Amino acid sequence: MSVPRGVALERALYVLAAPVIAAAPNLSPTGAVNTVVVLAGAAGTASLLHAVTSPTPGTGQRILRATPLALAAAVDIAALHTPGWGPWNADALTAAGWALLCGALAPWTRTRRSHHRPPTAITLPPTPEPVLEQAAPEEPLPPDDNADHLTRQARRMWERAGSPGETQIVTAVPHEGTRHDITLLLRMLQPGRPIRALTLEAVAAVFAVPATPDTVRIEPVAQQPGARQGGPGWAEVHITPDAAARRATAPTDAERWADRIGGPRGGAPGSQLVAVTRDRERGVTFYRARMTDPTETPRVDLNKVCRGLGIPEDDSCVFVLLDGAEFLISVFDQPPLSQTFPATRDLLTPDAKGMFVCGYTITGQPVKNMVWQHDKNAPAHGLILGVSRSGKTQYFAIQMAAESLAGAVVWLSTVRHDEKTSVLCRHIDRQGSTAQWMYRQLRAATALCEIRAEMPWDYDGQPHDYKPGDPRCPFPMLSVYADEFMTAAQNTVYGEDIQSLGDNLTVTGLKYGIGFKAAGQSPFAHNGFSTEMKDNLRQNSRAVVFNMGSPMATHKAVEGTMTDAYNVPTIPARYSRSEGSAIERAMRGEADPENGVSTGGVAVIVLDNGRAVLMRSLYADFDTDLSGLFPDETPRLTAHEISELTKRGLWFDWTDPTPRPGEPGAPKSDGESGTGGTGRTVPVAPQPSQATTPQDALAALKHLTST
Numbered sequence: 001m002s003v004p005r006g007v008a009l010e011r012a013l014y015v016l017a018a019p020v021i022a023a024a025p026n027l028s029p030t031g032a033v034n035t036v037v038v039l040a041g042a043a044g045t046a047s048l049l050h051a052v053t054s055p056t057p058g059t060g061q062r063i064l065r066a067t068p069l070a071l072a073a074a075v076d077i078a079a080l081h082t083p084g085w086g087p088w089n090a091d092a093l094t095a096a097g098w099a100l101l102c103g104a105l106a107p108w109t110r111t112r113r114s115h116h117r118p119p120t121a122i123t124l125p126p127t128p129e130p131v132l133e134q135a136a137p138e139e140p141l142p143p144d145d146n147a148d149h150l151t152r153q154a155r156r157m158w159e160r161a162g163s164p165g166e167t168q169i170v171t172a173v174p175h176e177g178t179r180h181d182i183t184l185l186l187r188m189l190q191p192g193r194p195i196r197a198l199t200l201e202a203v204a205a206v207f208a209v210p211a212t213p214d215t216v217r218i219e220p221v222a223q224q225p226g227a228r229q230g231g232p233g234w235a236e237v238h239i240t241p242d243a244a245a246r247r248a249t250a251p252t253d254a255e256r257w258a259d260r261i262g263g264p265r266g267g268a269p270g271s272q273l274v275a276v277t278r279d280r281e282r283g284v285t286f287y288r289a290r291m292t293d294p295t296e297t298p299r300v301d302l303n304k305v306c307r308g309l310g311i312p313e314d315d316s317c318v319f320v321l322l323d324g325a326e327f328l329i330s331v332f333d334q335p336p337l338s339q340t341f342p343a344t345r346d347l348l349t350p351d352a353k354g355m356f357v358c359g360y361t362i363t364g365q366p367v368k369n370m371v372w373q374h375d376k377n378a379p380a381h382g383l384i385l386g387v388s389r390s391g392k393t394q395y396f397a398i399q400m401a402a403e404s405l406a407g408a409v410v411w412l413s414t415v416r417h418d419e420k421t422s423v424l425c426r427h428i429d430r431q432g433s434t435a436q437w438m439y440r441q442l443r444a445a446t447a448l449c450e451i452r453a454e455m456p457w458d459y460d461g462q463p464h465d466y467k468p469g470d471p472r473c474p475f476p477m478l479s480v481y482a483d484e485f486m487t488a489a490q491n492t493v494y495g496e497d498i499q500s501l502g503d504n505l506t507v508t509g510l511k512y513g514i515g516f517k518a519a520g521q522s523p524f525a526h527n528g529f530s531t532e533m534k535d536n537l538r539q540n541s542r543a544v545v546f547n548m549g550s551p552m553a554t555h556k557a558v559e560g561t562m563t564d565a566y567n568v569p570t571i572p573a574r575y576s577r578s579e580g581s582a583i584e585r586a587m588r589g590e591a592d593p594e595n596g597v598s599t600g601g602v603a604v605i606v607l608d609n610g611r612a613v614l615m616r617s618l619y620a621d622f623d624t625d626l627s628g629l630f631p632d633e634t635p636r637l638t639a640h641e642i643s644e645l646t647k648r649g650l651w652f653d654w655t656d657p658t659p660r661p662g663e664p665g666a667p668k669s670d671g672e673s674g675t676g677g678t679g680r681t682v683p684v685a686p687q688p689s690q691a692t693t694p695q696d697a698l699a700a701l702k703h704l705t706s707t
Contacts, residue, residue: 011102017072019092041073068102150174154184161206163189165198167235178242180209185221186235194232203237214244257289260308267304268327270296282364283333290326298327305329315570319362319614336362336616337602343618345629348402354380354468356402358395358544359603359615367605367615369399369542371406372468372477376540378510379408379468379477382517383537385557386546391601392519393420395544396481397620399517400428401629408477409635411445413438415484420622427630429637432654438482439494439663440654442501444645445480445514448637449505451644452512466513476635478514480505486520486529493664499530506536521548522557544617546603547571558604558612569604569614 020037075098147155154172158164167186175181188195198218204211217238223230247255257273260266270292277286287309291298300320306313309331316335321328347357347366354372361367370380382399386392397420400410410428414421417433425431432441455474457464467473482488482502489499505516518529518537529537537543548554551570558568585592601619604612620626637645645651649660659666 037076038073041076045073068098071098071102147171150182154182157206161202164202164206165195166190166193167195167198175240175243178240181238181240181242184237184239186237187229188233192233195235198235203239207239209239209241210244212244214247215239215241256308257287261305262289262292267301267306267308268298271298271327274326282336284336284363285331287329287331288326289329294325296325298322298325300327300329302329319569330362332362336364337599337614339616340601340619341616343398343401343620343629345401345405347618348398348405348629350402350406352469354406357618358398358402359605359617361613361615367613369402369544369605371403371408372515373540374468376510377467378540379466379479379513379515381506381510381515381537381541382479382481382519383534383541383543384517384519384546385521385543385548386603387521387549389600390546390548391603391617392483392546393418393424394601394620394622395546395603395617396420396483396519397424397622397626397629398618400424400479400481401620401626403477403479404428404630404635406477407635408479409637410479410481411441412481413441413483413488415487421483423622423626427626427634429634430654434655434657435488435491435494435498436657436659436663437654438485438488439498439501440650441480442482442498442505444650445478445505445509445516446501447645447648447650448478448514448641449508449512451641455640465511468513473513475513475638475641478637479517480509480514481517481519483519484521485518486522497664503530503533506533510540542608543606544603545606546601547599554604558606568612571599571602571604571614 151169151172155169158167158169165186166189168189170185170187173183173185175183186195186198200213200216200218201211203218204216209215217240219236219238220232221230221234221236247259251259253276254273257271261268262271262273263269268289271289272292274288274290275286277288278284279286289298300322302315302318302320303313305320306318311318311331316337317332319330319332321330341360350356350371353374354370355368355374356371357366358369359367372379384392384395396412400412403410404427412421412424412428412431414431414433415435415438421431421433430441432438452463452466452475454463456462457472457474459472464473466475466477468477482498485498485502489495489502491498502516502518505514509516516537518533520529522529543558545554545557548557548571554571555568582592601617603615603617605615606612620629642651649662652660
């Protein structure tokens, strides 16, 4: 007869515990061992009493399990009250009897435990289990549940395949307009269990279709109150071989987008198409899309998008506009920025907020820049960047015209003389073309800050900060342009002063009605734009960046003018439509097509919200009279300002090359320290007549080095 392991272990425990129960009260009645025996016996006695008085089922088994502890306490207490080991070693005999009795009861104490069968020698009648009332489970569908012919035929095919995933077909619904596409509603054969083992391959094998996600889709069934059931025990299977074949050959716009663009390796991963709109009048097709997850930021690769849509990869006709989780792709029939938009006085006249139209976007939206900042009640600075022939001077004309129409005085300084700046000279207050002229211009503008800070206003006789549009203001707004500022800032004689004066003017000029417009080919500090100047220009202007020579250079220039650079449009060197295949032209030995329309006048403007927008600036024809854009009377400084500048020796003919007192290179006089306009010591520029021989030139060079 085999004895369960648990019973054998319990009997061995009784045999080992018997000597302890007999010896503990005799050897150490107050010891820890005897105390543990007494406490265990007390717990067993309490459990025994609770089992006797409890009405719950299983009382007999609980009594049997508590009896060994209660009897052990009784043996211990009896040994405490007998002298020594008792007559005839009664304490040891009583402990041995306890072990034998408990060992005999051990099988009965374990008859209700799982995974152990009771000893074969002792058989107890089984206790009937209480039966809980449960809802009757759903029975498998009977063969005659009034199913239609398609459902019965699908069930036979399903059962013949061995009921994949241990499921059964509830209904089979055909798709309208197709011969083979159906939708199956499945549930588990055993109610209450989830569907886990159903696979695309198993379903596809039943109906002999390809096991691809386009052909077979398994979807969960949502719970529908008052209608059919749902949950993990149900599934809906779409078998669409006809739709998959049509999608491969003639997909819809949404299907093409999902397959080629919105996929993980597409041009806009995680996106879905919202709508496709065609504007025949403007010759453009709009693809509006959004991210499936609204918390994601679109990552658009225009080249991949073009391949997915089957259109030429032409950056002159395909553009993207991001707006949060949505984006718009515009595909034009012709380059939209190749057309010109003539400037007019109506477009350039500032509105009540100081805004004027400076160009148009690819979609024909007007883009505005500002003469003054309405929200800050101050003039606007300016930052205009671009390489030669990119359109900077054209933009000077339209912005100067807008400022002149607003009553602002305009000064323009450049490093070198050119035709267009000479034309602008006829319509503005002052213009010069040397680094010295720029230095004198900045000195006069800086001095005007001091002069205007002390000019009283008529209505209260007190000086005030400049307020745009206030008729009580005693001085006009002044706009100071410095073209090729970085080149002038590197001039050996005037460069350091020009940069220092420019920094000072950007910091203090606004409250005195003076806006500084820096222009050049780089916005970085090592080229003359200090961090202090760039921060002030960035916060108080809408930077305009023309072609910088390469897409990467343009991108870096725009980043340098934005607080948080993102989605910077690309300006290629030239726009050229893709004509045919380059491979086919190479095989035929044909020349590549000529370059298309130049991108002069195309710029990126950084708006107030930090978003960069591609625009075509308005066109001012320098071959014609520009007087139609400018006011009839050129704005000038007030007589008081000119008088004060004259007293300071700053108002004269700035084209005179002779250094004036206080300027770098001016001859020293008695009591003068020989410093420039900013207080620093500067070398005296040698005249060309002083170096007539190589020896003279070497001596002049040594003199400059030592100085």
